[in-house]
Amino acid sequence: MKIDAATRLYGIIGHPLGHTISPAMHNAAHEATGINAVYLAFPMKNIIQIKHTLRQLGIRGLSVTIPHKISIRRILDKIDPLALQIGSVNTLVRGKSDLWEGYNTDGPGAIRAILETGFTLAGKNVLILGSGGSARAIALSAAREKVNKIGIVSRNKRAAIHLARNIRMAKAGLKSTIDLFLVGKSAKASILPSANWESFVLTEPGQLQNYDLIIHTTPMGMFGHPSENEMLLPDDFLPRKAVVFDIVYKPALTPLIRAAKKRKMATIPGYTMLLHQGAMQFELFHNRPAPVEVMEKVLLAELKR
Structure with a gap:
């Protein structure tokens, strides 16, 4: 150089x-x-x-x-x-x-990584695992692709509601109802009814069967993280028809990606978002x-x- x-x-x-x-x-x-x-x-x-x-x-x-x-x-x-x-x-x-x-470019980078695989987002149902900064960037970018529905799975009720409001306020082309699924301790807390979203306590695998793409945005599974051997969802909650995208790239085979491959689901490498x-x-x-x-x-x- x-x-x-x-x-x-x-x-x-x-x-x-x-x-x-x-x-x-x-x-x-x-x-x-x-x-x-x-x-x-x-x-x-x-x-x-x-x-x-x-x-x-x-x-x-x-x-x-x-x-x-x-x-x-x-x-x-x-x-x-x-x-x-x-x-x-x-x-x-x-x-x-x-x-x-x-x-x-975080959200748009994730979207480009998805589209490069040949997956079409328009009209699809997208499930976001997590409700932090990465989830917000990806969800708002996905909404611009005219997805049919966005679901949010979160352990943090307040963050999940905030993200749902962000998506709705952005008016980024999303016309269907947003689904909020609470897990962990938050599952015991109720969410006030809203015209902008539907809320559920996630208890049955069948609740997620309509989703076409699952995007994991939390640090769970990351090398060196306290939860590196954990998953936000049990294996059997993963709908077999869905594509799984875990944005954690180290290790390449996170617990979620291993579970998806075991269920013979299509996966997208996490490093592609960084790329x-x-x-x-x-x-x-x-x-x-x-x-x-x-x-x-x-x-x-x-x-x-």
Whole structure:
């Protein structure tokens, strides 16, 4: 990689960053496309530090990760409508007149990963496992694809209701009723009736049989997480006709993916969301198609380390 006075600077901010895969992916993409740019990791704790760094180093674009995805909005000049609906930003681009624009490629990256398999979302019933930030990004992005119904399975009643309201308020093309399924301790708590959703205590496998796609968005099953050997749903609650997408990518064979394969269900690798959200960031940075195959090769090599 040649670096000179004309080299444009990009990077990722967060704290802690640890071993982030993003620099390897983006720098491989720069080399493959002949773009004179370098992508570095910037571990930073506070927004003021980030604001000064943007100004002093002449950075052209940034990926944003924990803990800055929400607070970073304060220093932006413009935020994409979907990122506003999601409530968080994972991509910064220096736009026209040097104004900073914020985007969210997490949800769209997951959607692209799904569509790349040949699965059609329009008219389908999608079940989201979880109700946190990733669930919100994916649910709102899925709604834009004109899915027929979105179901939410959550252990957190308050978060589930908040997510359902977000989806309905976004008016993103979803016309059918939203289903809320409570599990764990929340299953004992009732939800007030609403014209915007139907609520259920999840007790029988048959309650989920109408879903075509299951997307798992919680840390359960993640390597090193306290619940790495657990699942949000029992095996027999997985409808055999559904496709299963677990966004946890390490390990590749999470408890959910193992259970799905045992039931001979189609699955989507979790790393593909990371791949496509990164590819979409590249496209926002450089206004050209990303070399996805190159980025995928590097990503898989990094995950094997």
